[in-house]
Amino acid sequence: MSAQDASIPQMSKGTLVLACFVLAFTNFMVVLDTTIANVSVAHIAGGLGISSSEGTWVITSYAVAEAICVPLTGWLARRFGTVRVFAIGMAGFGIFSLLCGMAWSLGSLVAFRIGQGLCGGPLMPISQTLLLRIFPKEKHAQATGVWAMTTIVAPILGPILGGTISDNWGWHWIFFINVPIAAVCSVMAVALLRQAETRIDKLPIDVWGMVLLVFWVGSLQLMLDLGREHDWFGDPLIVGLAVAAAVGFTFFLAWELFEKDPAVNLKVFRHRGFTVSVTSLVFAYGTFFASLVVIPQWLQGALGYTATWAGYATAFNGVAAVMMAPVVAKLSEKVDPRLLVSFGILWLGGTSLIRVFWWTSDADFWTVALPQLIQGAGMPFFFIPLTTLALGAVEEEEVASAAGVMNFLRTMSGAVGTAIVTTIWYDGAQGIRAELSGVLNGAEVTMQSLQAHGYTIEQSRLVISNLVDGQATALATGSAFVTAAIVFAAAASIVWLAPRPKHAVAAGQAH
Incomplete structure (x- = not known):
């Protein structure tokens, strides 16, 4: 922990508990969204007039977007401030959740789920970072325990909530329920955690590394998602996506291995x-x-x-x-x-x-x-x-x-x-x-x-x-x-x- 971290003004017990609740509940909601749609695929497919296999794109698109955003989390936090990134990410998560619930087609729903994943990706690691930042060192084990419990419990409740909401209110509401929670948590994060903001540094970003990452990951996932409907490699589109993924991955490896500040540090391998x-x-x-x-x-x-x-x-x-x-x-x-x-x-x-x-x-x-x-x-x-x-x-x-x-x-x-x-x-x-x-x-x-x-x-x-x-x-x-x-x-x-x-x-x- 840096000197900057050590100089954070100590919060009152009530403020600390409230801030802990906001951070833990945010993490809970983001993890919940990885499983809440699993049992709702049939409802979504029926509502949009698509096959169940196409309905799984709602799950994979969110996961891919979240994965792509993970390597950027550290850079975003240091470039714009941890609290600011958390609040903006939470607000964006709520906005895209609203748009997901209003989606009128598979394409629009997948696009909004990608936005939801991009905004939600940094929230999980940043919520834990902020918990450890605001709690005294001797309370870190307890703070980590609270955070870990939300990570464990959310996937359990996800299918139950997703099924209950879809059957009784409609699949749109598995996304709408995020909106008020995201709004409250975003505002409270700014109000409660402003004093825990981190120092902002102007850091370089590996633009080409991120472009290549998005390119090859997106091509690969599109190939896998569209393959069944397009007769796999009997369709030129799938062949083209496979070639794009392979070429993009090759260039990505070469670039990241020689880049001074890589988006993904492959040297750990x-x-x-x-x-x-x-x-x-x-x-x-x-x-x-x-x-x-x-x-x-x-x-x-x-x-x-x-x-x-x-x-x-x-x-x-x-x-x-x-x-x-x-x-x-x-x-x-x-x-x-x-x-x-x-x-x-x-x-x-x-x-x-x-x-x-x-x-x-x-x-x-x-x-x-x-x-x-x-x-x-x-x-x-x-x-x-x-x-x-x-x-x-x-x-x-x-x-x-x-x-x-x-x-x-x-x-x-x-x-x-x-x-x-x-x-x-x-x-x-x-x-x-x-x-x-x-x-x-x-x-x-x-x-x-x-x-x-x-x-x-x-x-x-x-x-x-x-x-x-x-x-x-x-x-x-x-x-x-x-x-x-x-x-x-x-x-x-x-x-x-x-x-x-x-x-x-x-x-x-x-x-």
């Missing part, structure tokens, strides 16, 4: 422990996040769940995670982090296999929810020690840069993983449906039986078609989780290529 840890994180987190998107769609599309009940079923994921987090934090002080990470990822893989055997087209609520609860118990073993393993491998002066790279790749892996897995899932379901239709036995007898009970010919065909669709989707879901288990096993194995951390990671450095 020279540390084997960091490279191995981040590789494991990318594959494991990308697979995990994709499952959070696929499961609600399966529940609503094939099992007839409402968005509310899909939210209840998926939210069990976080319940056990909250309970196990303190246990893992204690174990991290005594046990090799590689063992904890490997155990946690294998746990995620094991629960994927449980789903393969338990989840069928007639699975009841608890058959769906129990694997979610079991999986949650292993999540802290994966996330907490992996941060220690990755950031403990770099030099201490590189921790901030390494954390930025790590968070960028984690968020990007969620978006890319979602695009890939949903495509495989949809295409798999269609392929299996075609196979089942070709070997269907007794369809005529079933139709005659249905007609004897008063069904018309069209209704009878629809009933049989729905049965085939349900079985095809269930089999495709099981196949997707088999693949997920394999990816988790590979991610757990490569962790052992990393050496033990060189130093401890202080509270707050990860963000």
Whole structure:
């Protein structure tokens, strides 16, 4: 902490508590928006007249925009002031939330979600930075605990709130609810935290690095999102996007490695422990996040769940995670982090296999929810020690840069993983449906039986078609989780290529 930080006037207890609430609630809202739309995809798709696979762009666009903005957070805070960036980001988040709720087409909604992600990206790390700045050093552990709890609880409540709001008020309101909260938090941040403003420095910015980053990331995500609808590489558009992403990425690597003040410090990859840890994180987190998107769609599309009940079923994921987090934090002080990470990822893989055997087209609520609860118990073993393993491998002066790279790749892996897995899932379901239709036995007898009970010919065909669709989707879901288990096993194995951390990671450095 610099002399500038040490000279901050001490706040009264009431002001400190209120400021803590504003910062924690802001972080809660931003994290909440990463999962609140997961169970609302069906509502959004129906409201805008698009397919469910196109509806997932609402999730991936927000994640990509947020990821792109993460490397800029430190520069923005030092160039314009931490409190000022926080307040403007919060106001922008509220404005784009309002526009998202007013969206009239898929294109407009995706554009506004990108704006929401760009404004929301810096808020998560800055909220923690300001908490540590306004609290005395002896209270840093408590401040970090409050911040961490909002980070853990928000993804649990996201699906529940998203489902309840979508079913009762309409999907627009999952965005409208952000508006008054953003307005209040933005104004209160200026009023309460003005004295905690940081010094402003005129710093250079890696303009070309950011342009290349946006270019190749945007091209890659567009390729993944549009590929299914455009027959992949049979369409010149997808080929062009793939070439653009590859060329842009190549130029980005070359530029960032030789730039004096790079937007993304790629030199941290020279540390084997960091490279191995981040590789494991990318594959494991990308697979995990994709499952959070696929499961609600399966529940609503094939099992007839409402968005509310899909939210209840998926939210069990976080319940056990909250309970196990303190246990893992204690174990991290005594046990090799590689063992904890490997155990946690294998746990995620094991629960994927449980789903393969338990989840069928007639699975009841608890058959769906129990694997979610079991999986949650292993999540802290994966996330907490992996941060220690990755950031403990770099030099201490590189921790901030390494954390930025790590968070960028984690968020990007969620978006890319979602695009890939949903495509495989949809295409798999269609392929299996075609196979089942070709070997269907007794369809005529079933139709005659249905007609004897008063069904018309069209209704009878629809009933049989729905049965085939349900079985095809269930089999495709099981196949997707088999693949997920394999990816988790590979991610757990490569962790052992990393050496033990060189130093401890202080509270707050990860963000």
